[in-house]
Amino acid sequence: MGLNANDTSMYDIVEPRASAMIESLRAFGYNLQTAIADLIDNSITAPARNIWLSFCWDGANSYISIRDDGHGMTEAQLIHAMRPGSQSPLEEREPDDLGRFGLGLKTASFSQCRRLTVASRSENHAVAIRRWDLDYVNQVDEWRLLRTPAEDSAQKLNDLETMPHGTIVLWECLDRIVGAAKTDDHKAQDDFLETVEVVENHLAMVFHRFLEKRNRLKLWINHHPIEPWNPFLPDAQATQILPLEPLSFNGETVRVQPYVLPHHSKIDPDTYNKAAGINGWNAQQGFYVYRNERLLVAGDWLGLGGYHKDEHCKLARIQVDLPNSMDSDWNIDIKKSRARPPALLKTDLKRIAGLTRKRATEIYRHRGKVIARQTSTDYSYLWEQKVKHGKTFYSLNRKHPMLEAALNQAEALSPTLKALLSMIEETVPVPLIVVNNSEHPYAQAQPFEGANTGDLLKVVTQVFDTLLRNGWDFKEARNCLLSMEPFQNHQDLIAVVLEQYQRQGDR
Ligand SMILES: Nc1ncnc2c1ncn2[C@@H]1O[C@H](COP(=O)(O)OP(=O)(O)OP(=O)(O)O)[C@@H](O)[C@H]1O
Ligand SMILES: [Mg+2]
The missing domain is CATH 3.30.230 (Ribosomal Protein S5; domain 2)
Incomplete structure (x- = not known):
C-alpha cells in the first residue's frame, strides 16, 4: 500500500521519550577504555596531531577530559555533532573516517558520565560550547542541549582559548567510575589511578599504527606520551x-x-x-x-x-x-x-x-x-586484479618468474603464447565462479586440493628447475618458491624438493 505523506490520518508520531531514551543510550556495553577509544577515533578523524587525556581525581567531582588539536567545529557543527544519530550509518564516508554510526560521542560519553560538555573551536571562529546533562534531560523530559558549561566546569575548558582550533570533551559526574566517593577516599583514588593504566595499555594497542608513524599522532595521558604496542614484533629477527x-x-x-x-x-x-x-x-x-x-x-x-x-x-x-x-x-x-x-x-x-x-x-x-624469512614484498602472484575505467580485470602477472621464463624460451612460439595468454585473461569465467562461490562457498577446491603428492611434487620441481635454469641461484630460487602462490601453503613439499636438489649437488 502506498503511503501519502500528507495524509495525517495515516500515522501517529511516536517520538522516543527523552528521559527514558537518554538513559538507555548508556547501555551499549562500553567500558572506560573502549569509550575513550571511541572519542579518540573522532579526534583522529578531525585530524588531530596531538590528543591530551587528563584524569583528575577529586572524589565525586573527579573528571576526565580529552583535548585535541584537530580542525574543531563551528557552533552549528557542534550542535549537529551532539545529536544522537548525527549521521546515518548508510552514508558513504571518507576513506580515512573512523566513524560510522553518528552515535559514538554520545553513547561512549553517557556510558561513563552523566554530564558531557563539549567545547570546540574551528579556525577563525569563537569557542562554541554545548552540554548534555542527563539529570536535566530526565527532569524536563525533553532533548534540551544546554548552551553553557556547568558553573564549576568553565575553567576546565580554558585550554582551548589559546589554541587556534581543536576540541575538548569533558566528562563529569562520573557515576560509573567514581560514584559518590569522597576526595580523601584513598582506596577509591587508587582504583581511579589504576584505570589510567588500563586505559593507557588499551590505547597503546588500539592506535599503535598511528603512534608508530612519525609526525602522525601523539597521545598524552596526564602529560606523559603513550608508547605504541605492536602485537606482531615485526622487528624481531626471529619473527x-x-x-x-x-x-x-x-x-x-x-x-x-x-x-x-x-x-x-x-x-x-x-x-x-x-x-x-x-x-x-x-x-x-x-x-x-x-x-x-x-x-x-x-x-x-x-x-x-x-x-x-x-x-x-x-x-x-x-x-x-x-x-x-x-x-x-x-x-x-x-x-x-x-x-x-x-x-x-x-x-x-x-x-x-x-x-x-x-x-x-x-x-x-x-x-x-x-626455512627462510619471508616478507610480503617478495611474494609473487600469478594473477593480478586491475581496475580500468571502473571495470575490474584479472590479468596474469607478466613479471611472474614462470611466465617470464616461458615467454623468453618460447621464441617462435612467443606470439602464439602471448595471444593465448590474452585470451585466457579475457575469458576468465567470472560469472560462473561468482555464482558457484556464493552458492557453495565451501565446495570450491583450493589450489591443488586433492592432487596427489607425486603430481604436486612434479610441478614444484619443474618450477624450481625453471628458476635455476634462468639464472637464479639456489637460495634465490628457494626463497622465490617459498613465497610463490600457491606453493607457500606447501612448505613441506618444498622442503622435500630442496633436499633432493641438495643431495644431487652433494653427489
Ligand atoms: N574531536 C572532534 N573534532 C571534530 N569533530 C568532531 C569531534 N568529535 C566529534 N566530531 C563530529 O561529531 C560527529 C559525531 O560524532 P560521533 O562520534 O557521535 O559519530 P561518528 O564519529 O560520526 O560515528 P560513530 O558513531 O561511528 O562514532 C562526527 O561525525 C564529527 O563530525
Ligand atoms: Mg565517532
Whole structure:
C-alpha cells in the first residue's frame, strides 16, 4: 500500500521519550577504555596531531577530559555533532573516517558520565560550547542541549582559548567510575589511578599504527606520551612473517598478513613478556582486525574452523586490514570492538588460520626451523586484479618468474603464447565462479586440493628447475618458491624438493 505523506490520518508520531531514551543510550556495553577509544577515533578523524587525556581525581567531582588539536567545529557543527544519530550509518564516508554510526560521542560519553560538555573551536571562529546533562534531560523530559558549561566546569575548558582550533570533551559526574566517593577516599583514588593504566595499555594497542608513524599522532595521558604496542614484533629477527594474502570481496580488498612470533628462547625476556599483551599470550592469539589501521579485534579466531585459543598456538597472530566501506559486511558494532567476517571470506580465512596455527605450533614445540624469512614484498602472484575505467580485470602477472621464463624460451612460439595468454585473461569465467562461490562457498577446491603428492611434487620441481635454469641461484630460487602462490601453503613439499636438489649437488 502506498503511503501519502500528507495524509495525517495515516500515522501517529511516536517520538522516543527523552528521559527514558537518554538513559538507555548508556547501555551499549562500553567500558572506560573502549569509550575513550571511541572519542579518540573522532579526534583522529578531525585530524588531530596531538590528543591530551587528563584524569583528575577529586572524589565525586573527579573528571576526565580529552583535548585535541584537530580542525574543531563551528557552533552549528557542534550542535549537529551532539545529536544522537548525527549521521546515518548508510552514508558513504571518507576513506580515512573512523566513524560510522553518528552515535559514538554520545553513547561512549553517557556510558561513563552523566554530564558531557563539549567545547570546540574551528579556525577563525569563537569557542562554541554545548552540554548534555542527563539529570536535566530526565527532569524536563525533553532533548534540551544546554548552551553553557556547568558553573564549576568553565575553567576546565580554558585550554582551548589559546589554541587556534581543536576540541575538548569533558566528562563529569562520573557515576560509573567514581560514584559518590569522597576526595580523601584513598582506596577509591587508587582504583581511579589504576584505570589510567588500563586505559593507557588499551590505547597503546588500539592506535599503535598511528603512534608508530612519525609526525602522525601523539597521545598524552596526564602529560606523559603513550608508547605504541605492536602485537606482531615485526622487528624481531626471529619473527616469521608469512606471505601476505590479499582477499577480494565485492570489489574491495582485505589484506591478511600472518605472523608467527618468536619462541621465548629466541628473544630477551623483557621483549617476550611485553609482547604477551594486556590479556596474556594465550588470550592474544588469533586475528587482529584493523579498520583504517584502527584495531577493532585484538586476538580472536572469529569462530572459524572451530579453532580455540590453544596454548600451543599462542604465537600465531594474524593482521587483517579492512577499509571502512566494508563495515556492514563485517558487522562492525557501534563500540568498534567487534567484527565478524562475511561468509564468502570464511574459507580463505580459515585456511590461513589453519596454516598459521600449524606453523606456530611447530615453533612452540621448538621444532620450527625457519626455512627462510619471508616478507610480503617478495611474494609473487600469478594473477593480478586491475581496475580500468571502473571495470575490474584479472590479468596474469607478466613479471611472474614462470611466465617470464616461458615467454623468453618460447621464441617462435612467443606470439602464439602471448595471444593465448590474452585470451585466457579475457575469458576468465567470472560469472560462473561468482555464482558457484556464493552458492557453495565451501565446495570450491583450493589450489591443488586433492592432487596427489607425486603430481604436486612434479610441478614444484619443474618450477624450481625453471628458476635455476634462468639464472637464479639456489637460495634465490628457494626463497622465490617459498613465497610463490600457491606453493607457500606447501612448505613441506618444498622442503622435500630442496633436499633432493641438495643431495644431487652433494653427489
Ligand atoms: N574531536 C572532534 N573534532 C571534530 N569533530 C568532531 C569531534 N568529535 C566529534 N566530531 C563530529 O561529531 C560527529 C559525531 O560524532 P560521533 O562520534 O557521535 O559519530 P561518528 O564519529 O560520526 O560515528 P560513530 O558513531 O561511528 O562514532 C562526527 O561525525 C564529527 O563530525
Ligand atoms: Mg565517532
